[in-house]
Amino acid sequence: MDDDGKISLSNYIEVFSSRDILDTRGFGRGFPYGSLIHNILWIAIHLPLTTIVGLFLAVLLRGVKGGGIVKSVIFLGMVMPMIVGGIMIRFMFEENVGVVNLVLHILGLETKTWTAYPETALFALIFGSVWLWTGFSMILYSAGLETIPSTYYEAAQIDGASKAKMLFKITIPLLKPITVVVLTMTLLWELKVFDIVYIATMGGPGGSSNVLALQMYLYGFREWDFGKSAVVAVLIAGSTLLAAIPMMKSAGDEAE
Amino acid sequence: MKRTRRETLVKTVVAWIVALIWILPLMGVVMTALRPFSEVIDGWWKLEPFNATLSNFSGALNHRTAALYKGMINSLMIAIPATIAPLLLATLAGYGISRYGFPLRKTFILTVVLTLALPQQMIAIPIFRIMSNLGLVDTFFGLILLHTAWGIPWITFFMRNYFKTLPADMEEAARIDGAGDFGIFFRVVLPNAFPAIASASALQFTWVWSDFFLALILIYSPEKLLATQRIPLMRGVYHVDWGLLSAASLLVMIVPVLIYVLLQRYYVRGMVGWTIK
Numbered sequence: 001m002d003d004d005g006k007i008s009l010s011n012y013i014e015v016f017s018s019r020d021i022l023d024t025r026g027f028g029r030g031f032p033y034g035s036l037i038h039n040i041l042w043i044a045i046h047l048p049l050t051t052i053v054g055l056f057l058a059v060l061l062r063g064v065k066g067g068g069i070v071k072s073v074i075f076l077g078m079v080m081p082m083i084v085g086g087i088m089i090r091f092m093f094e095e096n097v098g099v100v101n102l103v104l105h106i107l108g109l110e111t112k113t114w115t116a117y118p119e120t121a122l123f124a125l126i127f128g129s130v131w132l133w134t135g136f137s138m139i140l141y142s143a144g145l146e147t148i149p150s151t152y153y154e155a156a157q158i159d160g161a162s163k164a165k166m167l168f169k170i171t172i173p174l175l176k177p178i179t180v181v182v183l184t185m186t187l188l189w190e191l192k193v194f195d196i197v198y199i200a201t202m203g204g205p206g207g208s209s210n211v212l213a214l215q216m217y218l219y220g221f222r223e224w225d226f227g228k229s230a231v232v233a234v235l236i237a238g239s240t241l242l243a244a245i246p247m248m249k250s251a252g253d254e255a256e
Numbered sequence: 257m258k259r260t261r262r263e264t265l266v267k268t269v270v271a272w273i274v275a276l277i278w279i280l281p282l283m284g285v286v287m288t289a290l291r292p293f294s295e296v297i298d299g300w301w302k303l304e305p306f307n308a309t310l311s312n313f314s315g316a317l318n319h320r321t322a323a324l325y326k327g328m329i330n331s332l333m334i335a336i337p338a339t340i341a342p343l344l345l346a347t348l349a350g351y352g353i354s355r356y357g358f359p360l361r362k363t364f365i366l367t368v369v370l371t372l373a374l375p376q377q378m379i380a381i382p383i384f385r386i387m388s389n390l391g392l393v394d395t396f397f398g399l400i401l402l403h404t405a406w407g408i409p410w411i412t413f414f415m416r417n418y419f420k421t422l423p424a425d426m427e428e429a430a431r432i433d434g435a436g437d438f439g440i441f442f443r444v445v446l447p448n449a450f451p452a453i454a455s456a457s458a459l460q461f462t463w464v465w466s467d468f469f470l471a472l473i474l475i476y477s478p479e480k481l482l483a484t485q486r487i488p489l490m491r492g493v494y495h496v497d498w499g500l501l502s503a504a505s506l507l508v509m510i511v512p513v514l515i516y517v518l519l520q521r522y523y524v525r526g527m528v529g530w531t532i533k
Contacts (some may be wrong), residue, residue, distance in 0.1 A: 024300075060271060063267075064270070064271045069272065070272070073279050074278050075524075076282065076513065078527075079523075080513065082468065082483055082510065083466070083468045084484075084487070084505040087487065088281050088284075088505065091284060091498060092280075093287075096299060097298075097498055099280045099284050129276070130268075140466055146289075186487075188373060188375075191375070194468075198488070201487055217377075217380075220380065221384075229381055233377045236377050236378065237377070241370070241372050244369075244370075244372070249368065251365060252366055
């Protein structure tokens with residue numbers, strides 16, 4: 001809506017053509033690409049990594065002595081407030097004091113404050129958030145593994161199936177409903193990611209780690225332009241509702 | 257037999273290496289918080305010299321512009337009512353939709369699920385406008401109201417899923433004995449619902465305590481800021497005092513971590529339950 005009350009799409013046009021959301025210059029020059037592309041990158045890296053590592057850890061830690069303790073340690077990332085998680089991500093990537101740089105130094109690789117450079121800031125946040133979030137898929141998969149009867153594996157063993165075959169033919173197919181939940185919830189989180197970016201980089205340097213939720217906040221509550229902010233909010237909500245369709249479907253079927 | 261034993265050994269070693277990798281960043285924060293900043297300036301893993309001190313913690317709690325102890329009290333004043341209120345309302349609602357048929361029941365359930373997917377960003381501007389019309393911006397009451405409203409859909413859904421697994425026999429028996437709907441709910445259902453209520457309370461409290469976005473939008477007076485809001489203010493302008501920030505991070509995270517440790521069974525079951533059923 002305009003100030004004089006007429007309905008118009010000018011806010012939408014203004015936002016979608018702005019470089020904050022989509023910066024095509026990025027493809028020739030590097031970061032920033034605009035917050036929409038940054039969210040897509042986040043999904044492309046974070047979604048497969050957390051899901052696969054979570055499943056791997058759930059399978060690995062099943063039946064290992066002290067596995068419960070290891071799980072609790074990994075799950076701590078999900079327990080702490082995300083604003084604290086953001087501080088920890090910033091800290092681990094910091095030059096001189098960050099543990100990531102210690103490891104890189106030992107390996108003889110380059111060390112720097114990874115969150116402070118346009119080319120690496122977003123990737124540092126994404127990999128840091130993998131550290132925070134993997135506990136989620138791990139816990140869900142662990143619970144799912146408990147529901148698979150061990151007789152299935154015993155039968156497969158008698159048939160001479162290999163471990164890998166059992167994983168792909170028994171474990172993964174039977175965990176499919178959980179995979180749907182893990183993918184949905186992770187996707188929703190990636191589309192809404194805010195606290196981590198706010199505290200660690202504030203979208204910087206130069207917008208190179210900006211994301212949609214932060215852009216929405218900056219438009220609305222720093223520039224006090226509710227129109228532009230609402231457009232970004234609609235974009236986020238539209239994506240999350242799309243992502244939630246599988247969850248809605250199963251809830252609808254069940255409510256019959 | 258020998259092969260399986262070697263396999264278990266390999267698995268255990270890999271598991272502990274993974275745990276070590278995962279805990280390193282956390283160890284860094286603990287070590288940095290416990291020592292003077294001058295000792296950790298070249299990395300917290302250098303253990304010489306090592307003088308343990310609590311000065312970072314007292315520095316964070318009594319910070320000149322963003323005293324954390326005040327923030328933690330404020331956060332408690334929000335999180336306790338914002339856990340109790342939605343639990344009372346949503347437990348009743350969840351019981352209702354699990355046991356009684358009523359028109360548009362499916363639509364109602366789908367609406368609840370829809371709100372689960374709705375991002376907080378979507379409601380930020382309308383909520384800010386409503387709250388400022390009501391004069392509730394920058395008040396604890398406004399934020400408690402918002403968290404209550406935000407918590408009701410998921411707790412309703414969660415409790416409904418739990419009640420569906422409870423057999424209705426006892427309730428029917430009570431009904432034959434002449435108990436009314438509310439009598440049945442409070443005397444028969446509620447005592448059996450304790451595990452679900454514990455799970456939902458643990459999660460709702462943790463989420464409200466950890467919330468940053470909604471607080472950021474509604475609360476801005478310096479003395480009213482919540483614990484999570486005070487952390488960004490502790491970052492210096494010219495240099496970052498990691499000792500202070502680490503101590504503040506630990507203090508803010510200790511509350512949800514304690515809940516997790518004490519109520520671990522309910523916490524994990526809640527996390528798994530409200531997504532998987």
